[in-house]
Amino acid sequence: MPAGPNSEGTPTSRRTRVHVVSDVHGNTEALARAGDGADALICLGDLVLFLDYADHSRGIFPDLFGVENADRIVALRTARRFEEAREFGRGLWAGKDRNAAIVSAVRKQYAELFDAFPTPTYATYGNVDIPDLWPEYARPGTTVLDGERVEIGGRVIGFVGGGLKTPMNTPYEISDEEYAAKIDAIGPVDVLCTHIPPDVPELTYDTVARRFERGSRALLDAIRRNRPRYALFGHVHQPLVRRMRIGVTECVNVGHFASTGRPWVLEW
Secondary structure (H helix, E strand, O other), X not given: OOOEEOOOOOEEOOOOEEEEEOOOOOOHHHHOOOOOOOOEEEEOXXXXXXXXXXXXXXOHHHHHHOHHHHHHHHHHHHOOOHHXXXXXXXXXXXXXXXXXXXXXXXXXXXXXXXXXXXXXXXXXXXXXXXXXXXXXXXXXXXXXXXXXXXXXXXXEEXXXXXXXXXXXXXXXXXXXXHHHHHHHHHOOOOEEEEOOOEOXXXXXXXXXXXXXXXOEHHHHHHHHHHOOXXXXXXXXXXXXXXXXXXXXXXXXXXXXXXXXXXXXXEEO
C-alpha cells in the first residue's frame, strides 16, 4: 500500500488494518459491518449455516426437518454416534431430493452473504461451503483464493480452504495429500490463512461439541518450517485455546464470528 505525503510533502508510512473472520454461519448482518474501519476483510470460510449446535432452530436442517429432529441429530453427533446419526439422517431424507434441497437453501444464503462482503474482501472456502457455487455469487471486489497468495499492505498472505476427510462428510473435505499440496504451493508467507487449524490438541478440541476436530499435520509442519508471523484459522468454534505460539508464529483461532459478530484485527 503506497505511503502518503505528510504536511511537508515527504512520504510517510501508513499503517494497514485488516479484519479477519471465519465461520460466519449465516450471520449476514454482522458480516455487512465486519470491514468497517479496515483496509480489507479476510474471510476464512464456512459461510453456510446448516445446523447451529448452540441454537437448533437455526439453519438448513431445522428448516427442512424441524427442531426436534435437529435436537436428535446433534445429540447423536455430540455422543460420537456417527453411524446412528447417518442412519437417522438417511431416514429423514428418504424420498426427498437431498442435493436439490440443500443447493437451493445454500444458494439463498450465498446470495445474501456475498452481497454483504465489503470491498476488498479476500476469501477462502470452509468445509461446509460448496466451492462450485462461489463464482456465481462473488462480486467484483471479492477475491477467492485456495492454495494461492496475495499481497496486502506489503505483506504476503497465503490461503488454503476446506477441511480434511471426516465421518461428518461435509461438502468440501479433501484428502490429506491434496491439502498438503496446497500448503506446499503457497510456500513461505508472512500470514498463513486456513480454515482448519494445525494439528495441535489444544487448537483442535471443541469444548462444547466435546470432540477433536481434524487439524492438518501438513499445516503444522509448514508453520514450523516457514515460520510465518501469523497462522490464522477457524473451524473449531469453542477451542481449549484460542491463541498460542508455535515457535515464532502466533496461531490465532478467529472462528467465533457467528456468535460474537466481531472480526479479529490484524494491524501493521
